[in-house]
Structures are given as C-alpha cells and as structure tokens.
Amino acid sequence: MKKVEAIVRPERLEAVKSAVVELGHNGLTVCEVKGHGIQKGVTQHWRGEEYVIDLLPKISLVAVVHDHEVADIIDAISKAARTDHIGDGKIFVSPIEEVIRIRTGETGAEAL
Amino acid sequence: MKKVEAIVRPERLEAVKSAVVELGHNGLTVCEVKGHGIQKGVTQHWRGEEYVIDLLPKISLVAVVHDHEVADIIDAISKAARTDHIGDGKIFVSPIEEVIRIRTGETGAEAL
Amino acid sequence: MKKVEAIVRPERLEAVKSAVVELGHNGLTVCEVKGHGIQKGVTQHWRGEEYVIDLLPKISLVAVVHDHEVADIIDAISKAARTDHIGDGKIFVSPIEEVIRIRTGETGAEAL
Amino acid sequence: AAAVTAETPGAPTLAEVAADTGTVKIGMNFFFLIMGVCLIFFMQAGFMLVETGFCRSKHAAHVAMTNFVIFAVGALTYWAVGFALQFGSLGAFYWAPGAEAILNGEAVKAGVNAFAGTKGFFLGTLGDGTYDPGVFVFFLFQMVFMDTAATIVTGGMAERWKFSAFLPFGVFMGAIVYPLYGMWVWGGGWLATLGANYGFGNGVVDFAGSSVVHAVGGFAALAGAMVLGPRLGKFKADGTPVALPGHNIPMAILGTIILVFGWFGFNGMSTLAATDLRASIIIANTMLAGSAGCLAAMFLVWKLWGKPDPSMAVNGMLAGLVAITAPCGFVTPLSSVIIGALAGFLVVGSVVFVERVLKVDDPVGAVSVHGVNGAWGMIALGLFADGSYGAGWNGVDSAVTGLFYGNGGQLIAQLIAVVTVFVWSFGMHYVFFKIQDAVQGIRSSKADEIAGLDPGEMGVLAYPDMAGSGPLGEGSLAAEAAGLVQPKPVGSEA
Amino acid sequence: AAAVTAETPGAPTLAEVAADTGTVKIGMNFFFLIMGVCLIFFMQAGFMLVETGFCRSKHAAHVAMTNFVIFAVGALTYWAVGFALQFGSLGAFYWAPGAEAILNGEAVKAGVNAFAGTKGFFLGTLGDGTYDPGVFVFFLFQMVFMDTAATIVTGGMAERWKFSAFLPFGVFMGAIVYPLYGMWVWGGGWLATLGANYGFGNGVVDFAGSSVVHAVGGFAALAGAMVLGPRLGKFKADGTPVALPGHNIPMAILGTIILVFGWFGFNGMSTLAATDLRASIIIANTMLAGSAGCLAAMFLVWKLWGKPDPSMAVNGMLAGLVAITAPCGFVTPLSSVIIGALAGFLVVGSVVFVERVLKVDDPVGAVSVHGVNGAWGMIALGLFADGSYGAGWNGVDSAVTGLFYGNGGQLIAQLIAVVTVFVWSFGMHYVFFKIQDAVQGIRSSKADEIAGLDPGEMGVLAYPDMAGSGPLGEGSLAAEAAGLVQPKPVGSEA
Amino acid sequence: AAAVTAETPGAPTLAEVAADTGTVKIGMNFFFLIMGVCLIFFMQAGFMLVETGFCRSKHAAHVAMTNFVIFAVGALTYWAVGFALQFGSLGAFYWAPGAEAILNGEAVKAGVNAFAGTKGFFLGTLGDGTYDPGVFVFFLFQMVFMDTAATIVTGGMAERWKFSAFLPFGVFMGAIVYPLYGMWVWGGGWLATLGANYGFGNGVVDFAGSSVVHAVGGFAALAGAMVLGPRLGKFKADGTPVALPGHNIPMAILGTIILVFGWFGFNGMSTLAATDLRASIIIANTMLAGSAGCLAAMFLVWKLWGKPDPSMAVNGMLAGLVAITAPCGFVTPLSSVIIGALAGFLVVGSVVFVERVLKVDDPVGAVSVHGVNGAWGMIALGLFADGSYGAGWNGVDSAVTGLFYGNGGQLIAQLIAVVTVFVWSFGMHYVFFKIQDAVQGIRSSKADEIAGLDPGEMGVLAYPDMAGSGPLGEGSLAAEAAGLVQPKPVGSEA
C-alpha cells in the first residue's frame, strides 16, 4: 500500500477532494499546513514595520491506497489541483506497511 | 523503526494518549486533522442554503517506535479508540530510517 | 528521495526555516502540532480544578530532499533547533518513492 | 425664560412656569428611567459574552443564541402576562401619574396578603389600554429586569440544554415565576407588607433585585443544572470534577465590563427618579462593592491555587455587584466594600462547594454568583442598613435599618425573603424542568453534545474558519459519551 | 429652591424661576438628544460586528475597517456639505431656539415643492457661523443617522469591494443621496409637504427613518451588490447559490444586541425632546416589534430548514426593528407585534428571493433587512397608524392616521415615499457605481479576493495567530477564481 | 402643573415651583454626570479590546486582565486616598451644593501655590462623612477619569509586565501621581492659578484631560516601557525593529468604536452640567477631530507604506480624540478638524520615532497616542482657543484665548503644563518602576514570555480551543529568548 500525500492550494481542496472521491477513494485525511517554495511570500505591514509571510497556507491531503491505484490518483489530483501558477504544490508517494481499521480490526488491503 | 500513525476521534484522544503512554511510549505527536470516510458528513444551513461538512474533525496521533513494539501499540490504540461506530479511524504503519534527538544528537534506537 | 520531518519548538521555527532555506531547500511544509515527550506539561487552573496540558505546541517541518542531502539538512536543523533543554524535539527520516510537481507534471528528482 | 411655554413669550405666568416645571420634572424622570432601560437591556450582551466565553467553542453559537433569544421570548411574555401579574394591582404611584388608569386591578389576596396582580395584560392593548407613558416606561424598566433573571439561567444550564426545551422555560420564567416573586417584593405583595402587617422592619426590602432578579435566576439555574445533570465528562467515575476550560477569556472579560456598565442603570436608576439624588451614592456603593469583590476573589484564588484566575476575578466582580444590589441605597461606602469583599470570598467557596460537594455542574458559576450572593445581599441589607434612607418604604415610616444599627426585625424580613425565593424559584423550576423533561426531554442528545450543540442544534458552527473550533460527530455516536462509557475492548468482537 | 439662581438666594422671583425652568428644559432636551447621539453612534459597533461576523475570516479586517472608517468619512462630509443640503432651509424650529441664525437659507424650490437646503455648510464655520448649541446638537443627531445609512451598504457589498473605491462612496452618500432624500422627508421637502400641498394625509411620515435611513441604505446596497457582482464561488455555473458561512456567530449576535441597544436612541430619542413623553411608548413598541421579528424569522426557518438558524434570528430581530422605525410613534403595541412578526417572515422570504431569484449576492442580508423592511415599515405606518399622535405633523392638523383607522391618503403618501426612495437611492447609486467602476474599478482583484482582502488590501491578517484564519495567495492567481474557472487539464501542456 | 409638588395640588405657590425647579435642575445635572460616568467607565472595555487585540494571542488573557483589574484597584485606591488629595481642598463649587461639608480641607500650600488636598479620604466614611450626593457624583466622575489614565499604561507595558508587579503600580498611580497632577490643574492647584497668580492667560486650561488623563498615562507608559525593556524578539541584534502583529484586528476596531462612544461622555459631560449647553459644541468638535485624525493617519500610512493599515487608522482616531480633549470647549469646528488631522500625522511620526529612534517598545502606541497627542492637545488649546468660552475659568475673568486669537500668555501656561506633566508623570513612574524592579522585579520571566503570559501567569489559555493559540513552554526555557540567544552549536557537546 502507498501513502499519497498532496500539498495543494486551499482553494483547490474541494476540487481535489471530489476528484479523489470520484475515483472511489472514500478514505482521506486532510490537514491545514503552511508551505514555503519558489512561490513568493506576501508582504505585510504592522505599525510601520514591513514583514513577509513566506509560509503560505496549503492543504495537505493524504490518501492511503493500493499500489495499483497510485497512478490514477496522482493523475486525478494533479488535474484538479493545477492552476498553472507557481505554488500549485507537490505530491509525495511513500510506502505503507500495514493498515488497521480500528472499528473492525481488519488489517491490510481490506482495511482500506 | 516504525511510524505508527493513528487517525482517531477527537473525543477518544485522551484515552488513546493514556494507553500509549502507559505502554511506555512517552514520545508522541498529535495533530488536528479532518477526515473523509464512509462516515457521513453533517448537514448545515447558512441563510437558507444547505451544505454538508464532509470533512469531520479527527486527531492524528503519531508515535515512532521500535519494530518490536508495533503490535502492542496498535493493540493499545485500537482498544482505546474504538467505539464500534463508523468513523473510528485507521492506523497506518510505515518505515522510519533514522531518528535524531535534537537536544543530544543521539541517533537511531537510542534517540527514541 | 527522503522525507526529513523535524518536530521543533515553535519559537525556533524561524531559525530552522532559515537554516534549511540557506542550504538551498526552498521547498518545505510546516504544520502546527502538539507533542508529548519527556518534557513536562504545564499545570493550569480552571475555576478551582487543576489540569495539566501535557500536549505542548510544537512545529512539524517537512522537507523532501535527495538522499545525499539528508546529512546536511539534519545537521542544519539540529543546530538551529537546539536549545539544550528538554523538549527540543526529534528528526525523523523516511523514504519517499515518488514526487510529482503538480504545476508541471515533472516527477522524481527534477520535481524537488 | 424665553424657553418657557407662555402666552406672552418671555413673560410666563406662575401657572405657566409651574406647568413647564411639571412637564420637565416628569420628562426628566422618564428620561432617567429610559436610560436605565438601555443600560439594563445592554446587560444581555454582557451575559451573552460571559457565558459564551466560559463555554467551549463547539457550543458557542448555541450559548450565544439562548442569551439572545431569551430577550425576545421574555419581552413578549412579560408584555402579555408577566407585567400584569406583577404590577397589575399596584394602583397609583408617585412617579407614574396616570398609572392608575391601567394598573388598578384588584389584587389576588388572602387576608392582608397580596399574591398577584390582575390587570394590564398586553399593556391593556387588547381592551382597556391607554397610552399612558408612565405605565409604558415602568413596563420597560421591569421588563429588562425580568430578562436579566431569565438570562442568568442559560449560564448554569449551558452546553447541554436542548434549544427547543429552553424556549418554554423562557415563557414560564417570564409569565409566572419572576412576576409573582417580583409582585411579592415590589408590587405590594405579602413580602413587602411584612413590615406594615407584621412589624418586621420595613418588610422585605430589595433595592434593585438581589433576590427579585439574581436569586430568582441563580436558584432557577440550580434547579435546571440538577435536572439536566452534568455535562458529559464533567465528573470522573469517582466523582472528581474535571476542568472544562472556557474558550475565550477576553470575551468573558468584555462581558463583565459590559455587565458593570449595565449595573450603573440596574442599581442607579432603581431610584426610579432623577430627582431622588440618592442615585450617586448608590452607584458609588455599587462600584466599590464590585471592585472589592473582584480583588477579594482574585487574591483568594491566587493564594489557594497559585494563579490570579481571570475567571474567578470576573465572578468576584459580579458577586460583589449582585450582593450590593439589595443594600446599595441603604449602606455606607465602607459597608459596601465589606459586603463586596465577603461576596468575593463567598463566590469562590460556593463555586467549589457546588462543584465538589453538590456535584452540580454550573459551567459559569450562575448559582454561586447570582443565587448565593443574591441571598447574601438580602442578608447584608438586614445587617448593614444604617437608617439613612428609605423612610416610608413599604408603608413603614422609619428608614430602613439593619441589625448592626439596631433593627433585628429587618433582618428577619430579609431572611424570610431568602427562604421564600429559594423555595419558590428553585422549587417551581425543579418541578417545571422535571415535568418538561418527562414530556419533552430537556437535554440535548449525547451525539450533539459530543459533536457540539452548534452543528447539532443550530446547524452552524460558531467559528467555521478556525481549526480546532470544536469537533463534529454524527448521530451514530449517541450511545457514547466522551470519557464516560468505556469502549468495548477490541477483542470482544474482532 | 436654594438651587435656583436668584439675586436673593433662597427667594427667587417668578422671572428667576422662569429663567431657570427654561434653561433646565432646554438643557434637558439637548441632553436627551446627546444621549440619542451616543446610542445611535454606537450602532457603528453593532454593524461592524454583525457584518464582520457574517463574513469570512480572510476578509474580517477589511469588513471591520469599512464599517469603522465610514464614520470618519461620513462625519466630515456631512459637516461640510450634507447637513446644509438637508436642513439648511429648515428655519426656526421649536426645540432648537437659535437655529434660525444658521439654518435659514432659501430652499431650492420648484413651485411649492422644496428639494434642497442651502445654508450651514461646515456648520457655518467658514463664514456665517455661530456657536448655536441647538444647531450643533441637531447636527450631531442627524449625522449619526446618516452614518447608519452609509454603514448598511458596507454589508451588502462586503468581501469584494475595493477599499479605495469604497471611500468615494462614503462621500457621495453623505453629501448627496442621504441628505437630499432626508431633506424631502424631514427637512420640509416635497415629500413632507404632500399632505399640506396635495392632501395626502400628513404627507410622508417616517418617524425615525425606516425610509430615510434604512431603505436608503438597503437599496444602495442592492445597487452596489448588483454592480459588483457576486463573490467568487457564490453561485455555481448553473446559478445555484452556495453557502459561504460567516466566520463568527457570537460576534454577529453581540453586534445585534448592540444594535438593539442603539435602537433605543434611534427611535426613542427621535421625539427630539424628553418633554415629549411619547418616547416610552415608542421604545416599548420598538422592543416588541424586534422581539416578534426575531421569533417569527427563527420559527419560520426552523420550520423550513430544520434548525433555528442564528443568522436568520439575528436578521429577524433587525427586520422587526427596521419595520417599526417609521410607525413606532403612531401604533399600538399589538400592531407593533404584528408589524414586527410580518417583518420577520418578510426578511426570510426576501433573503431567499434576492439570492435565488435575483441572483444578487448580499452577504449579510442588508437589502432584505434594511431595504425591504424599510419599505414595509413605511407601508405599515400607512396601515396601522391609529390617530393617537402626530397632530400638526408636517403642518397638517389631524393626527397621523392609517388605512385601518380610516385614512387611505396617508397610505398613498407612504407608497409615494417607498417608490421615491427606491428610485432615488437605488438609481443614484447604480449610476454612481457604474461610472466609478468604469473610471476606477470598484471590485477587488480576484487574487486578493481569493487570498483574502486582509492581506491583499489591508496589509494585515485579522487573526494572524489562528491556524486556518484564511488562506493567502499571490498576485499570480489573478486569472483564476476558486471553483469558477476550470483548471486546465494536466495533459494539455505537460 | 399637576406634577409639581404642592400643598394645593394643581395650584403650586411660587416657592413650591421654585423648590421643584431647583430639585429638577440639580437632579438633571447629577443625572448628566451619572451618564458621563457610565460612558467614561465603559472606556475600560475599549482599552481592553484595543490593547488585547494589538497583542499576541498567547498573552491575550493577561492583557485583558490588567485592563479589567486596574479598575478595581484604581477605584478602591482613589476612594481611599486619591480623591482626597485631588479635591479635598476644593471648597464649595456651584454644581455640588453641599460639597463644602466634605471637600473643605486646608490645601497643602507653598505661598499662593496649592499642591494637594487634605480631606475626604474614604469619602469621609471613616469619620467626617456625609451622604452628600454632589460629592459622590463628583467622586464617581473623577474616579473614572483616573482609571482611564491608569489603563493607558497597561498597553505600553503589555506582553512582558509581571502581573504581581502591575498591581502596586495601580495603587501608586491612583493614590499619588494622577491625583496630584489632577489637583494642580483641576483642584485649584498651582497650575490652575498660573493665570490668577502670574498672569498667564486663564492659567493652565485642560478641558477634559489631554494632560491630566492622557499625558499622565502616556508618559507613565513611556517610563514603564523603558524600564521593562522591549519584548523578546522586538529588536534584532542590530536594533532593527521587528513586526509583532496583534492577534485580532476586529477586536481592536471594536475597542476603538467603544472608546469613541465613551469620549462623548469624557468630553461632552465635562461641562459638569447639562445646563451648560456648550456640551453639544464640544461633542461636535470631538467627533470632527477624531474623524480627521483617523483619515489623516490612514492616508499618511497608505502613502508611506502602501496600505491603509487598520492599526494606524485606529491610532489616528484616538490621537485626534486625545488632542481635542483639552481644547474641545474653546475652539471652532474647523480648528478641531485641523487639530485632529495634525494629531493623525503626529501619531504616525511618533510611533515610528519611538520605535526606530528611541528603540522603545510600545506594543499599542500608548506613548504616541496619549502622551504625545496629550501634549499636542494642550498646546493646540494655547494656539486655537478663540475666546468664545471659559470666561471666569480658574478665576480669570476673560474667556480662554490662544495665540492665534491674540493671547500668548495662555500658550505659555499650556507649555508649562506640558513640561510639568512630562517631568512629573514620566519622572515619578521611572523612579517608581526602577525601585520596584530592584525590589520585586517587574518583568515576567523569559520562559513565561516565550510560552505566553497566559499559561505562565494567569494559569489559563485565552483561547484553549483554537489551534495556534500561542505556544506553551516550560520553566526550563528561562535561559533562552526566542531569536535573541544563539543556541549552542550541536557539535559542542554531542
């Protein structure tokens, strides 16, 4: 099994979520994060002092899926998250060795 | 070493934390996340328009542990998190290749 | 590629971020988390009842980097995050199998 | 002189000057009452903020809504029924010439003792109405007092009170419990005439409502909190209370400052006339007692628990204000400081007692602040009233005088009031809530309570943009209460 | 008597007593107005809180700023220009002896109909000024009314109105639109004289501003919301509206309570004199109508959509208050309850209509609360006025009487006012915004709207410490609107 | 006439009418003061909100608490000591008949110059007390002024002031510094008599407290901020200031609106009598100056830094209000606009100067708003007073007249006041804080400052439910300050 973690723009979350769910992946977990990248920060002022917010709001969306589903979900997320402007984010794929569904105790593939 | 990540109900956090700590795992990291699964969302209204909150609050609890401790901690978390209702969450296990304790510079097993 | 995840004190975030960026790693993702460890909690009162906040605010900072960069970034983070007091946090290194840059569709090493 | 209305402008006759003087006098006294109405009304905001700030964010919209809607429910109920029961048999009254046109019903009486008014339902709109401004301003003034009593209760019952069950309470309080007790003390009822009829001092004296408003509200909150039971997770299995910290301290502090602001009107304007110059003395006493209560509570908790807990400093301020509300017109500034400081100590003790001994869950301290200190205020009057004010009160010639100044009879009247208000408000509400619970169920579902009454009962989150603004759950959770029900062990069915 | 200023202290002559009586009378009536000014001014806080609470956190500082700065812009504009246009030809007026020294300009007239005042610019400071306190207090009273009208508009146009475009609006509203319509109704203009000149009842009667303040503001908001267009993501491609929940419900409820508090002054002090005892009746009517509106709206949405939506309970309360603002002095309490309840139903229907049928995006319900119910309040007066008050109003001897009490002419006058205020305020603002949009652009950039107007236009986050306090974006996003523009498929250029 | 108290009802004699007129006059003037007390008291809420909103969320409960508790500390201190020192030798005064019974102590004098009052400690409760309502209402009025001065200081010293060290400051300010300077200007002291004794205009004239309240508070804040030193991380090693954004902008804006609301009473009711019709002119001037200050500051920062920074718009409004506080009764509306606009520019310059040049860390701009503009207000009076008001002020027959209207002497008196208030308030507090720091330590521990004063000193989080509501740390961190101390390199001990 693989963990597919996408860092996307907050305003694309709804689209990404729908795309993933449409693929049949009901299970996913989302977290509000802040990202730094080649996207520039936002300059702000506070009582005369300038400062830059260079950690911009992003959404991390994680779905743990079967190995064979990885390509499709990457594709779906990419399509939904893409705006073609700097800051669209990244997708990271990493291995998951075991999954347990707490409610039933099921493990492995059936727990997804 | 393994990373054990449990997605649980917020109201079970205290119980899960205690269970993990009782096993002797002092180190753990917690994050407020939102989850989508087979659990249904909550219908809300705003000035006449209905909408569904389908990302429900969950807690992600991460403990990095030695390989031989994984089974026990999964068991402990499962017991503590379980309510037998849809939405109890999942546990994911993944490999960790290195751990460093920042304060001392210790690495690997002794850093846990 | 590797995922380097550092759990650090909130007040060290700026220093850690700068250290990482100076190494040339522009891409990083940050999240507000709460940590439990050997660091003691804070005792609080609410209307006569005492309680302990034993999940203390921490920052999780994640950078996905090439394998050969791991040692340097660990070193940089450690230096910047360290105060020599309990609670300085930990760094976890784990494998990443694939990276996709959403904007361009690039994958693997060039996506970083 | 040019401003005086006169046939010969600039040269008014004595009758013309007298006419204008009379108009100005009445106009000013009504204006004074109107400002009192404004200030006291604004206490709704104070209660809303204190109670919401002391609750958790997942219930914040619900708590705020009860404090908001209670005004609407109470105002309409009091207009329809409550005012008539409380003051419908008041008869003529010096500051409200014309009141006799409406408020002259025959009281419900048993011998010399009057128990309820009988005229002025719907302000007489549905029949015998007149547009008497004195009656209207008096109605407004009494209405905002009533709403204060009602809104106190939402605090003690917060975070688990079903919204649909809360609404009937508003009607019950505004139509029956508040007006009748209020009639007994302020409307010429049997407690007011304890002096004239039975020789106990000036009868029950409650200047601005330590008992009529605060104790009625506080003891109703006690009844409600008992019938509802504690919030899920408030007590461990062994009965140890658990801290459930409020979600917004600055909000609670803002609410408290607004309440103090409102109290200027609550106590100060209760002279009912700007021509009664006692108002400034009353306000000074009020501020001193509140300040003393604040510091007393703060230093006590600092000593006891190591930190100057803001939530108790807030409760201490309010306790001092509640306690001085009955005696504020009759005592010296020094006595006010003493009364306030004792209130500050008392509220701390009472909060602990209610929670640890009675095992009653009162999220905001409504019982301790309003109930216990409402009672203390009544007793304090019976002790500290110095006989400098209140001659003629309740038809008794002598000025109001307490035990320390030689009149034990007044203290007895006050004690009778304390017992009465407890029995009446606690009793009536206990019965009411019990019946209502049997009929309708007054407690929110467990699922809603765990997930938050905001998504569950209001259909909106109070703070949807904030991470951590309270968890959401689902109906299926109903069987389980956070931390109370042991989840089944995994093995038992895997 | 010792307090009366007299040559022989303690034994004042009739002239001396008369002099003091006159001074006290004027002093009191000015004091009454000053308290009205305070209360009405404070409604700025109420509007700020309701509008900010109903918006999303990423725009919170921006919405709050528009509600704050509008006061400064409006006050200076009204001082410079607006007051003179509205009241510069008022002439002498009973409660403001001395006004004739400033406000005696020749009106701009067409036949018997007056359209604008002509004196008192800068309160006369730049030339013909005097320090007449009556004029000053009247100016203050009118200024806070004007600012209320202006601040209503910020709600309907919130979350996408460029700050630099908002400022000129404040000048336009405060200098032209508000003062002229206000002149027509309150300054002796052609609407006021519809009775005297053409026999329609007492001419247009708007006691405290259902049309002058609320409908002017509400219809301006409609024009603005139409010219701006909906917020990004408010409507789906097929026109279905999308819920964009406000970020802070307790804040909105606090704002509403503050607005009610302010309404005591808004309606109650609009008698302009404490010696007019009608104030208490007015305030009672006001509270009853607001309460009825709150409950009516709440129960209706509960029935319709299953939950007692706090945002609609809030709107219902305000709708009831807006509707009673014109008739509050002329109707019975029972009529007030009816007017308020209908307002509560009306606001719910109107919110749905504006959003689903007109497809206009009004984030806080400004059009429905202030526009629609402002109109309803005017009509309600034409129906329910019972002839018990207002003899002599607008120079017509008979008291103000509506259709249900036998005077259809009054209703016609009111209907003329409703049409006029709609055409005038909606029309003028529509044209103004269209021209301004062509010249300057009145809508915030898409990038700023997506990222939040706070970082984009204000340069600060409203809540920088809170996770989830609104996303930040970058200028490069300008081409894309959340959810509206389909992102290009990945394949098309990879 | 029926309302006039008379032996033959309906036909009062001249003496009876005179008696009622006198009562009404006094009653009204006291009522006027009482409303002033309410409004000014409510500024506590304003200060609390502005200061808390401008600070970071981890200190929010602490900042709110200091602003709340200062009232209690100040009220009791001023009752016990301050009022007597300030007004104990005032003697009889026209608006407070009876005051002579208490406030007739022999002043502490050096030649013709008076320095302190000597009677009325504890309002005389502990001995020579009477219940004179005039004295009580005057006490209340002065007390809320004093509390305003004290609460200003909590802003400049916020986020690092140990709570246990803050309490003694409240006593020092309320008992000594404020009352004595206040005595000199308002209690017949040596500054007030600079005119009568030495021919400088009308002596020092400060209508409502630009110097007595604001400059005293602002310069005390400067002393405190200097002794405390900057917040951790406020300045980089090279002295460059770092932005530490406040956590809640709408909260700060609400606070500002509340402050404006309070200022109606602060300035308007400072005539001390509703019979002095100047109040409306004063309030108009006040609103115009505040509005001008708001816009001036906003446009200036917009020009300078590209955005209409809400925090500076807020400061500009307050600066305008502070500056007009001394001259509000004596200048034209146009002058008020000029004074306010200059205040708006001045506050921006001063904020930059204090931070970048003085390197003093004043989190909310207390020094610039209240200190600098308090001084500017005093000078403005010396320039713009137009001689239309204040004849007889401080025993000098001529009306108050400034340089631009031909009287340079008044300006000199004002300059003497500015120097005096700076030397006195800054000096006394600097010494006080230095000594207190040596004895007790006035700065919070570094660990508490890093983790937040809320968990550290208050024992509660302001917003426990919100993610990101401020980090918690542990005592062991004491050696390290965020960003200031370089952590030891890893290698040095691994």
Ligand SMILES: Nc1ncnc2c1ncn2[C@@H]1O[C@H](COP(=O)(O)OP(=O)(O)O)[C@@H](O)[C@H]1O
């Ligand atoms: N190497 C990385 N490790 C972790 N997060 C990254 C990395 N690179 C990018 N990110 C995340 O992706 C977001 C977008 O990256 P950015 O470089 O700004 O634009 P783009 O993805 O369009 O090239 C960042 O804000 C950050 O959250």
Ligand SMILES: Nc1ncnc2c1ncn2[C@@H]1O[C@H](COP(=O)(O)OP(=O)(O)O)[C@@H](O)[C@H]1O
């Ligand atoms: N495949 C998955 N990947 C990531 N998170 C998941 C996945 N499946 C479930 N989750 C998380 O677990 C939570 C609970 O899952 P759900 O399907 O609702 O109930 P249950 O775990 O009882 O079957 C979800 O809200 C989500 O946060």
Ligand SMILES: Nc1ncnc2c1ncn2[C@@H]1O[C@H](COP(=O)(O)OP(=O)(O)O)[C@@H](O)[C@H]1O
């Ligand atoms: N085994 C672990 N798994 C996950 N997180 C951990 C683990 N050990 C420590 N942490 C994180 O690191 C933080 C600091 O750890 P702690 O033991 O308090 O101090 P130190 O790192 O100085 O030994 C914790 O608050 C927690 O967030």
